[in-house]
Each structure stands twice: as structure tokens, then as C-alpha cells.
Amino acid sequence: MLRSVGIASARGLAALLCCAWLVQAAVAAMQSDACHSRIVVSFSRAESARPDPGFVTQLARTARVHLTFLRALGPGLYSFLLTSTDHDPSCRRALERLKRDARVRSAEIDMRRRAQN
DSSP, rough: OHHHHHHHHHHHHHHHHHHHHHHHHHHHHHHHHHHEEEEEEEEEOOOOSOOOOHHHHHHHHHHHEEEEEEEEEEEEEEEEEEEEEEEOTTOHHHHHHHSSSSSSEEEEOOOOOOOOO
């Protein structure tokens, strides 16, 4: 009797571990398709060296994105981490929603640039 209980417990544990692995694999697959990119943003209104967190939160909520301030790049130019639950690794749709807001002057993917001669 004890042996059959031990076998049932082992099978239950194996099934539980298998389910946990499947859930973890599904979450990883969803995250790999999600939008996650550094962007450069300038706003229509003047901001200080660090944009007002309430302003940024409201802007992000309107565009259905999450913006994490990284640093100021220069007067009126800021670097943010843009994330969204969109299944769009290029972040094109999230960036377009952000650009449509009148409070945003410009928003682009942050890329290395070279000076042109």
C-alpha cells in the first residue's frame, strides 16, 4: 500500500513538473514576440533634464505602452525603453501609437548613427 502511494506521488510530481515546464516555455515564447526596444523621443512641450514621471505615465497609458526613462541625450531629447504586449518584436505598432499623440514631437528606434561626410 505504501509503495502504491509513493508511485502515485512520484507520478503526480512528474506531471506537475511537466506542466511547469510547458508554462515556462509558453511565457518565453510570448516574451520573444513582444515589443521591447530602446527609443529616442522629443516632446512637443519643453521638459527638464528628466521628463515629469506623471506626464510620461499618462502618455504611455494613452499609447498602451510602457516607457522606462533611461537618460537625457541632450536638450529636449530623451532615451526610453519601450515595451508593449503587442506581438511585434520590431515595435512598429507601439511606436506608431506613440507618434500619433500630439504631445510627442518625434519618436524613433534608437540606432547607432554615423556622421556623414
